[in-house]
Amino acid sequence: MLPFKNRLVKRKEHEQVQKLGNFTSSKNIAIKAMKNNSQETRIGVIVGLKYSKKAVERNQVKRALRDIVQPELKNIVRGYDIVIMARKKEEEKTRSINFKKNILEALEKGQLLINKK
């Protein structure tokens, strides 16, 4: 799990990011990001009913996404609220998706990664 200060907590904040954030995506991941006033990166994860009807599967995906994001926190530009959404086609199975690759791809597209050059 993420430390408390790095989570997007409130429902209203989520809605704001959903409405006003910049959208980028890769194959199985969609990202909305918006600047906030603090120095911290705050991340929320959404896995909707459309992803799967089983609660267990949705929880597993949420855990997986958080675990992937956590070590990358250092590499993400500070001061953004980020909402990560998972998506898949009906036939796809959760196990066959490589979320890490997808997330990094999406973050790069949104220019949220710190360049190591």
Add this chain to the structure above:
RNA sequence: AAGGUAAAUUGAAUAAUCGCUCUUCGCUUUUGUGAAGGGAGGAAAGUCCGGACAUCAGCCCCGCACUAACUUUGCAUCGGCCUUCGGCCUAAGCACCAUAGGUGCUAUGCAAAGUUAGUGCGGGGAUCGGUAGCGGGUAACGCCCGUCUAGGGUGACCUACGAGGUGCGAGCAGAGACGCUUUGAUGUGAAAAUAUCAAAGCACCCUUCGGGGUGAGCCCCGAUAGUAAUAUUGGGGGUGAAACGGCUAAAUCCUUACUUAGAUGCAAGGUCGUACGCCAAUGCGAAGCAGUGAAAACAGUAAAUUGGUGUUUUCAGUGCUUCGUAUUGGUGGGUACUGCAAGAGCUUAUUGGUAACAAUAAGCCCAGAUAAAUGAUUAUUUUUAACAGAAUCCGGCUUACAGAUUUACCUUGAAA
């Protein structure tokens, strides 16, 4: 040993690193940080039943208890002192008798009785519901247990239905099935008509119109032919028709017995705080507008003074509007805490009971999140790991489920 029946248990394990949540303790005390410990299920699911809990509402009668008000009756009366019982000192509104004092009224207190209202508990009844062989269990249920009946299975065992009627008319049986037509009676109606009840409804002949006779058909007893279905035929008396019977709910209605009590649902409900929005009232301040009063100036009246009129300025004060601010009240949304996990709890043992279950004793504390906690990585082993994620809490039912294990029993075969 093989096959099966019923029930129960379990639902990958171990180690290391990183990370989350709760509790306790310590250090800091604002955030934090260290240690120890706890951290999803048998179905957590579906929401199909039943409760707990909470808020709102709450039929009639009786009894008991408590509280409040009122009425009646009785007793007492500020206050102070002494060691309790109690005694002493002193004092007391109004009216009357009449002054040792007494009576009545008022006020207050206490006690008793009664009335009214409210609350709680218990009992009975009515009505809306629910259930249905019989008996039991449970907080309760449509749940569970035992047993009766029917069906299936060699068997262990499994499955199913279950009060009494009414109405309906599909199927069976039957010559014919709940109906049609005609007539009559009764009720309603001006009539038409309609509802209910009763009777009649094969063919021909006779008739005094009541009915009678003959024949077909039906019923009963036969005979002949044929393996048989059946065909032909004899006798009898009845009938000559539209009866009688079986089944029928988890839809409707009635009855009986038992049982229960409504509605809404933890996003129920409660507490704290008030930084926020809106509305209302009040106070203060500012601005604007409109009246009022006073003063001054000017105009005007033929003219001086006075008075009055009009305009302007200043001051005072009133009303209205707007803005700001403060207080109070209402309302809306938001937030924190609570509700919230010690419970119809779990484990073990004993006793009662065929059992469901109950009682007793001992021990135990076992998730409590709030965008929502159990994961990831590495290594080893095996069967390569099913269905699946708590959200107020319980008891059932139903549905999903890879496998593994245990117990009891049955059938068959073999051996003794």
Add this chain to the structure above:
RNA sequence: UGAGAGAUCGUCUAGUGGUAGGACAGCGGACUCUGACUCUGCUCACCGGGGUUCGAAUCCCUGUCUCUCAG
């Protein structure tokens, strides 16, 4: 998470135990020189699985899907 409602021809709907009806659409025919309109005929359905019943779209149980409300 809690509370409810529903599923009937391709589409919209009616049907409260006894042949599942209508409208639009589709197909064929008639009318017309042809098309449209009109007339006429036909085709096409009870969400899946069990049960009660002589008989189920309807009643009961169960599963699936869709929608609504609270937030």
